[in-house]
Amino acid sequence: MTEELEQIKVALEATLNKRSRKKFRRLFLSLHGYEQSQVFAEFDVMQRKLIYTFLTPEELANVFDDTEEDPVEASKYLAEMPLPYVARLLGEMYTDNVVDILAEMSPIQRRKYLNLLRGDEAKQVRDLIHYEDETAGSLMTTEYIAVTDQQTIGSAMQQVKQEAQDAELITYIYVIDDQGILVGVLSVRDLITHQDDEKIADIMITRVLAVDVNEDQETIAEQVRDYNFVAIPVVNAAEKMVGIITVDDIIDVIDEESAEDYSRLAGVDTESISHNPFQTALKRLPWLITLLFLGMLTATLINHFEGLLSEVSVLAIFISLITGTAGNAGTQSLAVAVRRLATNNHLKIWRLILNEVATGIIIGVITGICVWIMVGLWKQNLLLGGVVGAAMASAIFVANLAGSLIPIGMEKLGVDPAVASGPFISTLSDLTSVLIYFNIAQYFLQMFVN
Amino acid sequence: MTEELEQIKVALEATLNKRSRKKFRRLFLSLHGYEQSQVFAEFDVMQRKLIYTFLTPEELANVFDDTEEDPVEASKYLAEMPLPYVARLLGEMYTDNVVDILAEMSPIQRRKYLNLLRGDEAKQVRDLIHYEDETAGSLMTTEYIAVTDQQTIGSAMQQVKQEAQDAELITYIYVIDDQGILVGVLSVRDLITHQDDEKIADIMITRVLAVDVNEDQETIAEQVRDYNFVAIPVVNAAEKMVGIITVDDIIDVIDEESAEDYSRLAGVDTESISHNPFQTALKRLPWLITLLFLGMLTATLINHFEGLLSEVSVLAIFISLITGTAGNAGTQSLAVAVRRLATNNHLKIWRLILNEVATGIIIGVITGICVWIMVGLWKQNLLLGGVVGAAMASAIFVANLAGSLIPIGMEKLGVDPAVASGPFISTLSDLTSVLIYFNIAQYFLQMFVN
Numbered sequence: 086m087t088e089e090l091e092q093i094k095v096a097l098e099a100t101l102n103k104r105s106r107k108k109f110r111r112l113f114l115s116l117h118g119y120e121q122s123q124v125f126a127e128f129d130v131m132q133r134k135l136i137y138t139f140l141t142p143e144e145l146a147n148v149f150d151d152t153e154e155d156p157v158e159a160s161k162y163l164a165e166m167p168l169p170y171v172a173r174l175l176g177e178m179y180t181d182n183v184v185d186i187l188a189e190m191s192p193i194q195r196r197k198y199l200n201l202l203r204g205d206e207a208k209q210v211r212d213l214i215h216y217e218d219e220t221a222g223s224l225m226t227t228e229y230i231a232v233t234d235q236q237t238i239g240s241a242m243q244q245v246k247q248e249a250q251d252a253e254l255i256t257y258i259y260v261i262d263d264q265g266i267l268v269g270v271l272s273v274r275d276l277i278t279h280q281d282d283e284k285i286a287d288i289m290i291t292r293v294l295a296v297d298v299n300e301d302q303e304t305i306a307e308q309v310r311d312y313n314f315v316a317i318p319v320v321n322a323a324e325k326m327v328g329i330i331t332v333d334d335i336i337d338v339i340d341e342e343s344a345e346d347y348s349r350l351a352g353v354d355t356e357s358i359s360h361n362p363f364q365t366a367l368k369r370l371p372w373l374i375t376l377l378f379l380g381m382l383t384a385t386l387i388n389h390f391e392g393l394l395s396e397v398s399v400l401a402i403f404i405s406l407i408t409g410t411a412g413n414a415g416t417q418s419l420a421v422a423v424r425r426l427a428t429n430n431h432l433k434i435w436r437l438i439l440n441e442v443a444t445g446i447i448i449g450v451i452t453g454i455c456v457w458i459m460v461g462l463w464k465q466n467l468l469l470g471g472v473v474g475a476a477m478a479s480a481i482f483v484a485n486l487a488g489s490l491i492p493i494g495m496e497k498l499g500v501d502p503a504v505a506s507g508p509f510i511s512t513l514s515d516l517t518s519v520l521i522y523f524n525i526a527q528y529f530l531q532m533f534v535n
Numbered sequence: 536m537t538e539e540l541e542q543i544k545v546a547l548e549a550t551l552n553k554r555s556r557k558k559f560r561r562l563f564l565s566l567h568g569y570e571q572s573q574v575f576a577e578f579d580v581m582q583r584k585l586i587y588t589f590l591t592p593e594e595l596a597n598v599f600d601d602t603e604e605d606p607v608e609a610s611k612y613l614a615e616m617p618l619p620y621v622a623r624l625l626g627e628m629y630t631d632n633v634v635d636i637l638a639e640m641s642p643i644q645r646r647k648y649l650n651l652l653r654g655d656e657a658k659q660v661r662d663l664i665h666y667e668d669e670t671a672g673s674l675m676t677t678e679y680i681a682v683t684d685q686q687t688i689g690s691a692m693q694q695v696k697q698e699a700q701d702a703e704l705i706t707y708i709y710v711i712d713d714q715g716i717l718v719g720v721l722s723v724r725d726l727i728t729h730q731d732d733e734k735i736a737d738i739m740i741t742r743v744l745a746v747d748v749n750e751d752q753e754t755i756a757e758q759v760r761d762y763n764f765v766a767i768p769v770v771n772a773a774e775k776m777v778g779i780i781t782v783d784d785i786i787d788v789i790d791e792e793s794a795e796d797y798s799r800l801a802g803v804d805t806e807s808i809s810h811n812p813f814q815t816a817l818k819r820l821p822w823l824i825t826l827l828f829l830g831m832l833t834a835t836l837i838n839h840f841e842g843l844l845s846e847v848s849v850l851a852i853f854i855s856l857i858t859g860t861a862g863n864a865g866t867q868s869l870a871v872a873v874r875r876l877a878t879n880n881h882l883k884i885w886r887l888i889l890n891e892v893a894t895g896i897i898i899g900v901i902t903g904i905c906v907w908i909m910v911g912l913w914k915q916n917l918l919l920g921g922v923v924g925a926a927m928a929s930a931i932f933v934a935n936l937a938g939s940l941i942p943i944g945m946e947k948l949g950v951d952p953a954v955a956s957g958p959f960i961s962t963l964s965d966l967t968s969v970l971i972y973f974n975i976a977q978y979f980l981q982m983f984v985n
Contacts, residue, residue, distance in 0.1 A: 115742050119762045151763065242727070249724045256706055256765070273723055274699045277692070292565050310790065312569045313601065313783035315706070315765050332782050333763035336789065340760065343793035344874070350800055351870030351957065352863060358875065360886070362893035369867050369898055374905060376863055380856040381909060387852045394851050398844050401851035402837045405965045406830040408855050412862075413802060413826055413958035417819050420801030424794070425808065436810070443812030448819060455824060459831060507801065507957050508863035515855045 086123055094124045101132050106139045114144065118151035126158065130165060137166050142173035149174065150182050156189040163198070172201035179253050180206070181226035181334070184213045213328075221305055222298040224338070225319045225328030228252050231259045232285055234268055239281030245273070254331050256315050260289045267295055267318055267326040295320045298327055303427075305330060306338045346427070350420060352376075352506035376512040383408075383516045390523040393530070399464070400526055403473045404519065406456070411480035411518040412511030414448060418488030419510045426492055426502050434493055438486075445485035453478030472529050476522040483521065484514035536573055544574045551582050556589045564594065568601035576608065580615060587616050592623035599624065600632050606639040613648070622651035629703050630656075631676035631784070634663045663778075671755055672748040674788070675769045675778030678702050681709045682735055684718055689731030695723070704781050706765050710739045717745055717768055717776040745770045748777055753877075755780060756788045796877070800870060802826075802958035826962040833858075833966045840973040843980070850976055853910070853923045854969065861930035861968040862961030864898060868938030869960045876942055876952045884943055888936075895935035903928030922979050926972040933971065934964035 086094070093112065100109040113121060113136075125148050128136065137145070149159060163171050163186070175183050175198060187195050187210060195214075199207045209227045216222025230252050232241040241258060249255050258276060260269035269289030279288055295318045296305050309317055309332060317335075319328045348355045352372045359365050387394070387404070394400055418441055425437060453474040461470025488510050492502035536544070543562065550559040563571060575598050578586065587595070599609060613621050613636070625633050625648060637645050637660060645664075649657045659677050666672025680702050682691040691708060699705050708726060710719035719739030729738055745768045746755050759767050759782060767785075769778045798805045802822045809815050837844070837854070844850055868891055875887060903924040911920025938960050942952035 117742065117744065117762055246728055249728050255724055255727075273727075274705055277705075277723075278696055278699050292567065294567065310783075310786050312567055315782060332765060332786075333760075336760050336782075336786060339786065339789055340793075343790075343797070347793070347797055347800065347870065347874065350797065351866055353867035353870060355870045355874040360890060362890055362897055365890065365894045366897040366901070369864070369894070370901060372867075373860060373863055373898065373902060377856075377860055377902065377905060380859050383859070384852050384856045387855065388849075391848060391852065395845070395848035398841060398848060398851075399838075401844050401848075401854065402834050402841065404851065404854050405837065405858050405969060406827075406834045409830050409833070409858065409862075409962050409965045410823060410827055412859075412961065413823055414819070416801055416958055417803035417822075420797065420803060420805045424797065424805040440810060440812055440815065444815045444819070447812055447816035448823065451816070451820060452823060452827065455827060463835075508866055511862065511961060512859050515859050519855060 086127075090120055090123060093120075094127055097124060098128075098132070101128075101135055104135070109136075109139050113140070118147040121148045122152040126152075133162065134165060137170060142170050143177045146174055146177035149186075150178055156186040159186045160190055160194070168201060171198065175202055176206055179226050179228055180209050180213060181224065183210055184223075188214055216298065219302045220298065221296045221300045221302070221319045221330060222328075224302060224305070224330045224334050225298070226253050226331065227328050229257075229259060229316075229318070229326075229329040230255060231261045231326060234260050234262060234284075234286040234289065236285050237281065238276060238279045238283045238285065238288070241285055242276055242281070245276065254316050254329070257318075257329075259293075259318055259326060259329075260285055261326050265325040267293060267320050267324060269293055270318070293318065295326070296330070297322070302338045303342050306335050306342065309335045310339070346423065349505075350423070350507050352508035372506070372508060376508055379509075379512045379516065383512075383519050386516065386519050387523070390527070393523060393527055397526070397530060399469065400523070403460070403476075404522065407473070407477050407480050407522050408515040408518045410452060410477060411484040411514045414445075414452075414481045415484030415488040415510040415514040416507045418445070418485045419492060419505055419507065422489040422492045423502050423505070426496050438489060438493065441485060441489040445482040448485065449478035449481040452481055468529065472526050473522075475529075476518070476525045479521045479525070480514070480518035483517045484510070487513060487517070536577075540570055540573060543570075544577055547574060548578075548582070551578075551585055554585070559586075559589050563590070568597040571598045572602040576602075583612065584615060587620060592620050593627045596624055596627035599636075600628055606636040609636045610640055610644070618651060621648065625652055626656055629676050629678055630659050630663060631674065633660055634673075638664055666748065669752045670748070671746050671750045671752070671769045671780060672778075674752060674755070674780045674784050675748070676703050676781065677778050679707075679709060679766075679768070679776075679779040680705060681711045681776060684710050684712060684734075684736040684739065686735050687731065688726060688729045688733045688735065688738070691735055692726055692731070695726065704766050704779065707768075707779075709743075709768055709776060709779075710735055711776050715775040717743060717770050717774060719743055720768070743768065745776070746780070747772070752788045753792050756785050756792065759785045760789070796873065800873070800957050802956035822956070822958060826958055829959075829962045830965065833962075833969050836966065836969050837973070840977070843973060843977055847976070847980060849914070849919065850973070853926075854972070856906070857923070857927050857930050857972050858965040858968045860902065860927060861934040861964045864895075864902075864931045865934030865938040865960040865964040866957045868895070868935045869942060869957065872939040872942045873952050876946050888939060888943065891936060891939040895932040898935065899928035899931040902931055918979065922976050923972075925979075926968070926975045929971045929975070930964070930968035933967045934960070937963060937967070 093116070097109060097112055100112065116124065152159060166174070187198060199210060202210065213222065228251055230245055230248050232244060245255060245258065255273050258271050258273065259267060260271065262268050269291045270293045271285065271289045275288055294308065294312065296308065298319050298321050305317065315332045316329045318326055319330060321327050344356045353369050357368070422437065456477045457470040457474030460473045461467040464470065491505045491510065495502045495505060543566070547559060547562055550562065566574065602609060616624070637648060649660060652660065663672065678701055680695055680698050682694055695705060695708065705723050708721050708723065709717060710721065712718050719741045720743040721735065721739045725738055744758065744762065746758065748769050748771050755767065765782045766779045768776055769780060771777050794806045803819050807818070872887065906927045907920045907924030910923045911917040914920065941960065945952045
């Protein structure tokens with residue numbers, strides 16, 4: 086909360102303590118819906134119960150429409166209200182938000198609230214609640230304005246005037262035929278600037294982009310972003326219009342998807358915040374312990390070379406240098422591959438792989454030469470420098486290639502490539518790097534020592 | 536490009552080859568602006584020059600308004616057109632997009648194009664071009680609708696009808712006083728549903744959220760997302776309204792900022808795609824080579840313990856296990872801290888640090904015990920297991936703390952905390968882990984062996 090809002094909250098509390106309905110309403114209703122919901126979340130249960138008597142359900146609907154964040158909190162509030170109040174509140178809210186709240190409830194609770202709704206409203210909610218998470222159906226709302234292509238501008242304008250208060254967005258007016266099939270779209274701008282007697286069919290744009298109700302949310306977000314829409318219509322398999330997805334929900338999708346990618350790269354869910362360190366630890370440990378086993382594999386591999394190590398103990402000095410650098414290179418190529426797979430649908434996979442092979446060779450050779458010189462000068466031993474440099478070059482090449490091949494392979498298997506995390510790739514590259522390093526060392530040292 | 540669009544492109548090329556102006560126009564103008572710009576980018580210079588004779592500058596303005604992506608490409612196109620054509624094209628485009636293109640040009644080129652614009656248009660562009668990148672000023676456009684609070688709904692509606700075609704967005708009508716100061720806002724919905732003789736001052740919302748022209752784009756994006764706006768007004772230091780930022784530009788900002796965070800976590804720019812492996816390598820090498828020096832520091836540290844290593848060569852087996860696992864824990868806590876700092880403006884820093892300290896202890900102890908048991912059983916040596924386990928626990932604790940302290944420190948210094956990358960934290964933790972491991976090993980082994 087901003088400081089200004091913090092002060093308003095204190096002032097609102099004062100009006101609640103004084104039971105001053107009028108002053109509370111004047112101040113609270115001057116706030117934006119989002120601010121109302123921020124302040125509302127700070128009140129305790131006694132204060133909230135007072136608010137239910139101060140505000141009409143229609144007024145409180147704004148607060149609930151703009152919360153979105155936490156449907157569990159919202160259903161807690163619902164339980165505090167008298168049932169007729171809830172009925173009017175849910176009836177006033179946008180259907181997509183009602184669905185978000187009800188979807189989190191137990192079936193018994195959900196039935197209780199559905200029974201409160203008017204028949205048509207309950208049906209809309211029931212229709213929406215069955216769509217799978219992260220699809221168009223789960224994001225869309227049914228409060229849109231649709232006219233038929235036979236109407237005139239004047240009659241459409243009349244209809245918009247009547248329906249404007251209920252619609253979530255009136256920027257686009259959708260045109261359907263008598264079967265309910267989406268045939269066109271016009272903007273409220275067209276409505277305002279054209280003459281009353283002009284026909285909708287003559288003005289509408291017929292090339293209208295719509296998404297299928299089962300379409301994945303990430304694809305939809307990309308379309309809305311590319312086309313600069315503020316809403317996109319949703320149709321079912323029969324091309325009938327069933328809803329719209331508004332840009333505010335698209336922004337939430339974009340945020341959600343990028344937070345997901347970020348979390349996966351880090352190997353931890355960065356978004357769910359807990360103030361309990363045991364819970365925090367519990368979220369991070371599974372990946373760490375899983376990778377510990379992979380790390381133990383690397384340890385057994387080094388163990389296998391213990392004879393070599395005890396003979397040439399200087400080799401141990403460069404283990405972490407090689408594994409660390411190769412891991413860094415692998416993380417880089419992993420991130421690039423994940424992003425390119427996510428943003429480019431028609432990517433030529435072979436080109437990506439070939440490019441990474443070439444990049445890996447260049448990076449490996451340059452880094453290897455640097456290491457050769459550094460180690461050679463430091464230890465006054467060009468052979469040792471050469472061994473470490475050659476191992477470094479090969480380890481980087483392998484890690485770099487693995488970093489792009491793993492997400493590509495996952496994509497081919499139909500797994501979201503972002504599950505390949507930075508920690509995974511760097512732990513895996515520890516294994517390959519050690520394998521490469523000791524084999525090269527053994528080979529060269531045998532050659533020169535014997 | 537989708538397959539459908541690919542086919543349309545082929546059809547359009549056929550009409551161009553036949554010099555069939557009418558057919559080209561019919562097909563091309565049926566496309567959405569974004570599609571037009573996608574197709575347009577595929578044509579060669581001869582085809583483009585033909586298009587300039589087929590389309591009016593006003594029609595081509597759509598293509599340019601929806602490209603956005605690449606101002607350098609756009610200025611290449613401008614150079615191909617006759618100057619009077621450019622003049623009309625730039626005059627028709629939204630000011631923010633003209634600014635994006637002109638900002639990338641040399642001063643001489645820019646002056647040439649500015650001279651083509653009408654006086655008032657050129658002034659608007661000049662005003663906008665001086666705003667710093669990533670601020671409200673650089674994102675806003677000046678094509679918005681503003682009425683005064685003295686007007687009636689009817690007269691405002693008249694004005695909207697006249698200005699609708701030029702405005703980038705008519706969802707919000709802004710209300711200014713005679714000084715140009717922003718005093719209110721109403722929606723086109725209000726305009727449509729209220730009576731013609733009602734006064735704007737009676738209907739408008741006076742609590743209007745605006746951003747300062749120098750405000751950072753990330754903060755603005757958060758506000759627009761939280762408040763579910765489709766546009767936000769921009770005011771200067773004197774509270775005068777100077778422009779609006781539309782939600783499509785906000786989405787680009789959100790994409791840009793999250794790509795930036797992702798790139799930084801990976802230690803590589805994942806967005807700039809090059810098909811030349813030398814260029815790709817050049818982008819990744821600086822971080823790798825920088826971290827190589829940090830890695831060499833770790834190597835010299837291990838070198839310092841060479842005596843211990845040659846005596847107890849079994850110690851080398853667990854170097855990569857400890858450095859790897861601590862690095863993974865550090866990456867996790869880094870990502871969590873970066874995200875929490877980015878999304879939570881009023882965060883209590885001490886609480887975050889204390890939480891990470893506690894989490895680090897829990898994760899360290901649990902992982903340490905696992906390692907103790909695993910190594911103890913494997914090597915049939917509980918002392919060795921204890922040394923490795925204790926080193927693991929301490930190394931994880933330190934890496935975990937560093938992962939959150941480094942971004943917090945950077946935030947305090949005013950540096951964007953996302954510059955702390957995963958590769959950096961894991962390379963740094965290699966150093967601390969090795970330091971901890973060998974010190975613990977030396978201490979215990981001296982104690983028991985002597």
